[in-house]
Amino acid sequence: MKFIIANWKMHIPNIKSWQKKPNLNKDIRIIIAPPFPFLNEVKKNISWAELGAQDVFYKDFPNGGAFTGEVSASMLKYFGVKYVIIGHSERRKYGKETDEIINEKILLSLKKELQVILCIGEPLNIRLKGISATDNFLKNQLKIDLNKVTKNFQNNIFIAYEPIWAIGSGRTDSLNDITEVAGLVRKFLATKGLNKIKFLYGGSVSDSNVGEFLKSKEIDGVLVGSSSVDAKEFKKILNVVLKLK
Numbered sequence: 001m002k003f004i005i006a007n008w009k010m011h012i013p014n015i016k017s018w019q020k021k022p023n024l025n026k027d028i029r030i031i032i033a034p035p036f037p038f039l040n041e042v043k044k045n046i047s048w049a050e051l052g053a054q055d056v057f058y059k060d061f062p063n064g065g066a067f068t069g070e071v072s073a074s075m076l077k078y079f080g081v082k083y084v085i086i087g088h089s090e091r092r093k094y095g096k097e098t099d100e101i102i103n104e105k106i107l108l109s110l111k112k113e114l115q116v117i118l119c120i121g122e123p124l125n126i127r128l129k130g131i132s133a134t135d136n137f138l139k140n141q142l143k144i145d146l147n148k149v150t151k152n153f154q155n156n157i158f159i160a161y162e163p164i165w166a167i168g169s170g171r172t173d174s175l176n177d178i179t180e181v182a183g184l185v186r187k188f189l190a191t192k193g194l195n196k197i198k199f200l201y202g203g204s205v206s207d208s209n210v211g212e213f214l215k216s217k218e219i220d221g222v223l224v225g226s227s228s229v230d231a232k233e234f235k236k237i238l239n240v241v242l243k244l245k
């Protein structure tokens, strides 16, 4: 099973262009994470994909609460959201999210039975120091992000490895390096008893490279940003995936 996750970021989608169902003949799961105001439209019009959200607040109360601008896990569930992206590097940077906040979001989302897509990734200056520095950076993120996450929840978590320098840059990581990182991340997760977590790659994925990534047994799926906003571009990616042996 491979997962293809579309992160529409703050782009305005042309929902009509997405309505036609692609000919899906494979074991793939497609998840679309639109900006919050488009969740309902995606749910109503794009029957062939599952619904994801790009973020969630770290508190949730039965009657809502005085948290201006925020959206709770319960609200996401109400709109049929099954997956939530947490800790995207753009939220870490522009929303000033810390690993501690990310951890709270994860614990709450798991409790609310959402599937968590946790984004981790290093900046370029760390990667230039080598894979061992990258491994340390990622471990430091994971240690806090997954604090108190028990193995009961491991089937509900994806790690999306997204090197920051590869996001939106047109420059992907090499399959060799991604595979090495996947091995190191899995080794770390195993020390916490989290052996079943799925590993995704994100960073300038397009129809020209998705085949190479998804052929690898180490990579359970991809998180696609820029190339997921336009239906035609995204369907080109799907076509490549559908032809994979």
Ligand code: PEP
Pocket (backbone or CB within 6 Å): 007, 009, 162, 166, 167, 168, 169, 202, 203, 204, 205, 223, 224, 225, 226, 227
């Ligand atoms: C992302 O936003 O998660 C992402 C990977 O973006 P892009 O595909 O544009 O690099």
